[in-house]
Amino acid sequence: MKKISALPADDALPGWYHTSRARTPKPAHIGQKKCRWAIIGAGLTGLAAARQMALNFPDDEIVLIEAQEVGFGSAGRNAGFAIDVPHDIGAKDYIGDVKTAKLILKLNTLGQNYLKDLIKTHDIQCQMSESVKYQAAVGQPGIDILEAYRSGLEKIGRETQMISGKDLPEHLGTSYYKQALFIPGTLLLQPSALVKGLADTLPANVTLYEYTPIKAINYGDKVTLIHDNGSITTDNLILANNGFASEFGFLERKLLPTFLYGSLSRELTQEEQQRLGGKPVWGVIPAHPFGSTIRRTVDNRILVRNSFTFHGNGRPGQAELQKFVENHRKSFQRRFPMLPDVNFEYTWSGAICLSENHEGFFGKLAPNVYGALCCNGLGITRGTATGVLLADMLAGKKSDLTDFLLASPGPNKTPPEPFLSIGVNSVLKWGQFRAGLEV
Numbered sequence: 001m002k003k004i005s006a007l008p009a010d011d012a013l014p015g016w017y018h019t020s021r022a023r024t025p026k027p028a029h030i031g032q033k034k035c036r037w038a039i040i041g042a043g044l045t046g047l048a049a050a051r052q053m054a055l056n057f058p059d060d061e062i063v064l065i066e067a068q069e070v071g072f073g074s075a076g077r078n079a080g081f082a083i084d085v086p087h088d089i090g091a092k093d094y095i096g097d098v099k100t101a102k103l104i105l106k107l108n109t110l111g112q113n114y115l116k117d118l119i120k121t122h123d124i125q126c127q128m129s130e131s132v133k134y135q136a137a138v139g140q141p142g143i144d145i146l147e148a149y150r151s152g153l154e155k156i157g158r159e160t161q162m163i164s165g166k167d168l169p170e171h172l173g174t175s176y177y178k179q180a181l182f183i184p185g186t187l188l189l190q191p192s193a194l195v196k197g198l199a200d201t202l203p204a205n206v207t208l209y210e211y212t213p214i215k216a217i218n219y220g221d222k223v224t225l226i227h228d229n230g231s232i233t234t235d236n237l238i239l240a241n242n243g244f245a246s247e248f249g250f251l252e253r254k255l256l257p258t259f260l261y262g263s264l265s266r267e268l269t270q271e272e273q274q275r276l277g278g279k280p281v282w283g284v285i286p287a288h289p290f291g292s293t294i295r296r297t298v299d300n301r302i303l304v305r306n307s308f309t310f311h312g313n314g315r316p317g318q319a320e321l322q323k324f325v326e327n328h329r330k331s332f333q334r335r336f337p338m339l340p341d342v343n344f345e346y347t348w349s350g351a352i353c354l355s356e357n358h359e360g361f362f363g364k365l366a367p368n369v370y371g372a373l374c375c376n377g378l379g380i381t382r383g384t385a386t387g388v389l390l391a392d393m394l395a396g397k398k399s400d401l402t403d404f405l406l407a408s409p410g411p412n413k414t415p416p417e418p419f420l421s422i423g424v425n426s427v428l429k430w431g432q433f434r435a436g437l438e439v
């Protein structure tokens with residue numbers, strides 16, 4: 001029997017969760033159960049995999065198991081950019097090999113369209129806004145990155161618009177940025193509202209168990225998932241639990257659970273909105289990957305997302321949260337000096353799963369265990385797409401995208417602890433230092 005020693009334990013104040021519709025979670029599993037298919041993790045990947053499995057296998061029950069409540073974990077803690085275009089930070093023009101970039105664009109577009117259709121079909125109230133994404137620079141190094149990215153995006157046929165600093169206040173209110181690349185195509189979403197809505201509109205043959213952390217597992221002809229109140233024995237297991245997959249004995253020392261931090265302001269008053277100016281809804285991705293992501297939301301709040309730490313055990317501490325709220329405040333004050341009295345109502349951390357070579361995992365892990373794992377920080381579209389495609393693969397449907405994902409070498413191995421933590425945290429600190437005023 002394999003014991004799971006690290007379980008998700010997210011902190012208490014994820015702003016998107018608390019400001020979205022409250023829902024009644026589905027009951028935890030109690031007793032013994034048998035099924036043909038079980039999926040662990042009801043984030044974006046698991047929700048997409050469960051839905052698509054249900055459509056592909058209408059006569060089977062699909063069991064979806066979540067340790068916490070849907071919308072409380074990373075899938076409800078992110079910045080809400082459902083991005084279609086690739087952004088390869090290892091390539092000079094951030095696009096790299098054009099053939100690969102076009103496949104990534106196709107993959108992300110699949111995930112984006114899948115979500116868009118569901119949001120419209122089920123009228124999921126998640127503040128979806130289309131084409132409001134800017135990539136913005138504060139100084140010359142950032143401007144050079146924008147120019148390079150624009151030329152890269154042209155190579156894959158994506159039109160963008162470069163906006164000069166003097167015109168940016170009309171868009172963003174703030175005059176902090178010196179240049180921005182307007183990139184149509186990205187959707188902005190309220191992430192917790194999205195996943196809550198997805199969970200409440202699953203097909204009838206999906207059984208979702210929330211508050212059911214799997215604490216041990218037995219592998220064999222069948223897989224038995226053990227929790228505090230019983231067990232679930234399944235013919236086939238799908239792991240959609242991102243960085244926690246290594247707890248289940250797979251991809252050990254290959255997944256890097258890295259924590260990002262966000263704060264959400266209170267709602268701006270009418271007068272503050274006028275003082276700020278600019279468009280009513282927008283999202284800014286920093287030119288430098290270690291800079292701040294900023295959003296003005298449909299409900300007139302400001303999101304600030306910056307700071308990173310690596311915690312191999314999947315758990316950051318309160319001390320980090322205290323420290324990083326100060327970073328968020330400084331970033332807010334730099335950008336919005338016209339809003340001195342606007343405080344943050346919520347601050348939280350959330351895990352992303354990175355790999356050293358930026359590759360994810362897709363496919364078979366053992367004879368009856370499959371995974372769609374390690375989105376490298378782009379889980380909204382990529383997680384959704386890989387969840388759908390894994391379900392299609394299990395139903396015998398293949399496509400150029402499935403072939404592309406299966407051809408990946410997967411995440412590569414990293415050094416053992418304590419070298420790993422020292423190394424990753426040094427890279428993160430250096431990156432944040434180099435980002436300078438982009439933070």
Ligand SMILES: Cc1cc2nc3c(=O)[nH]c(=O)nc-3n(C[C@H](O)[C@H](O)[C@H](O)COP(=O)(O)OP(=O)(O)OC[C@H]3O[C@@H](n4cnc5c(N)ncnc54)[C@H](O)[C@@H]3O)c2cc1C
Binds near residue numbers: 040080352
């Ligand atoms: C602050 C922040 C900002 C981000 N911004 C963006 C963004 O703008 N755009 C974007 O695309 N991505 C963004 N991301 C990344 C995105 O949130 C993730 O890539 C995405 O959540 C991955 O989805 P997933 O379903 O694969 O995994 P997760 O969302 O991590 O879901 C995995 C689930 O598995 C469950 N689980 C784990 N272990 C067990 C167990 N033992 N038993 C039962 N359940 C278990 C967890 O509770 C969790 O709910 C951001 C992340 C953070 C933290």
